[in-house]
Amino acid sequence: MLAAAATSIHPDDPLAGLTVGEFPDPEPAEGWVRVAVRAGSLNHHDLWSLRGVGLSAERLPMILGCDAAGVLDDGTEVIVHGVVGDPAAGGGDETLDPRRSLLSEVYPGTLAGYVCVPARNALPKPAAIDFVSAACLPTAWLTAYRMLTTKAQVQPGQTVLVQGVGGGVSTAAIALAKQLGARVWATSRDEAKRAAAIDLGADEAFEPGARLPERVDAVMESVGEATWSHSLKSLRPGGRLVVCGATSGPNPPADLNRVFFLQLEVLGSTMGTLEELHGLIDLVVSSGVRPTISATYPLADAREGFAQLAQGDVMGKIVLTMG
Numbered sequence: 001m002l003a004a005a006a007t008s009i010h011p012d013d014p015l016a017g018l019t020v021g022e023f024p025d026p027e028p029a030e031g032w033v034r035v036a037v038r039a040g041s042l043n044h045h046d047l048w049s050l051r052g053v054g055l056s057a058e059r060l061p062m063i064l065g066c067d068a069a070g071v072l073d074d075g076t077e078v079i080v081h082g083v084v085g086d087p088a089a090g091g092g093d094e095t096l097d098p099r100r101s102l103l104s105e106v107y108p109g110t111l112a113g114y115v116c117v118p119a120r121n122a123l124p125k126p127a128a129i130d131f132v133s134a135a136c137l138p139t140a141w142l143t144a145y146r147m148l149t150t151k152a153q154v155q156p157g158q159t160v161l162v163q164g165v166g167g168g169v170s171t172a173a174i175a176l177a178k179q180l181g182a183r184v185w186a187t188s189r190d191e192a193k194r195a196a197a198i199d200l201g202a203d204e205a206f207e208p209g210a211r212l213p214e215r216v217d218a219v220m221e222s223v224g225e226a227t228w229s230h231s232l233k234s235l236r237p238g239g240r241l242v243v244c245g246a247t248s249g250p251n252p253p254a255d256l257n258r259v260f261f262l263q264l265e266v267l268g269s270t271m272g273t274l275e276e277l278h279g280l281i282d283l284v285v286s287s288g289v290r291p292t293i294s295a296t297y298p299l300a301d302a303r304e305g306f307a308q309l310a311q312g313d314v315m316g317k318i319v320l321t322m323g
Contacts, residue, residue: 140168156181292316
């Protein structure tokens with residue numbers, strides 16, 4: 001089968017370790033199922049893997065990809081949940097299982113003709129969601145959904161700030177926060193992306209660090225050092241900052257005086273549970289909202305998609321199709 005894989009590690013030039021070529025078809029282990037992949041989306045996780053973050057050279061070659069939608073051997077159309085973990089070991093939350101992993105870390109990923117996953121990780125795909133849209137849900141959209149609901153507990157009428165609009169999580173956060181009844185503000189360095197944020201449903205868009213009209217109830221943070229101070233300063237007393245990434249750096253000044261004096265909550269968030277993915281799928285179907293697709297490529301042209309992601313020239317998700 002054709003697949004996109006990490007075959008060597010290059011911290012400063014991740015695409016140097018990307019191979020798009022033929023790999024053996026997988027066979028499912030007991031309790032697992034095989035999915036013929038129809039579409040898979042790219043995530044920054046894939047670039048980090050090519051840099052050797054979370055993926056050691058001893059596990060190479062490793063097929064990349066956390067997201068997929070496809071068809072089981074019996075013809076059932078499914079969406080793949082990318083978290084491989086035991087809910088019981090995480091107190092009912094597989095993302096808190098100390099041994100949990102994402103597809104493409106320990107087990108081969110989704111950017112291939114076939115992927116094998118635990119049977120529980122193959123959720124029925126509603127007919128109302130096409131394969132390309134469905135392939136965007138399990139990582140970026142699920143991450144944004146968990147951040148907004150489980151972590152920030154956003155309520156109708158509250159105000160949410162989404163930092164650094166452009167990629168999959170930020171565009172998902174705008175769309176989903178609007179569906180949850182929130183007022184949404186967004187930031188971007190790029191004027192075109194600020195305009196695109198408005199088109200996605202944001203009520204207002206600002207340059208990074210801009211003084212906001214008022215303080216917000218919750219901030220969705222994935223940028224890290226570059227926006228952290230602004231995120232903390234933008235929160236009302238008792239507000240929640242939910243962080244799922246740190247693309248600009250992981251070590252900003254903590255500003256602890258502000259955190260304790262205003263009783264701010266700083267919450268980490270990674271991916272989501274199977275139950276949360278079910279909730280997200282239900283919301284997508286009932287609301288009609290769909291992921292923003294920045295570009296689609298056939299799997300054979302995966303390198304072009306990876307290059308676009310690495311350059312940051314993205315508004316929404318990049319999807320690879322497998323036929």
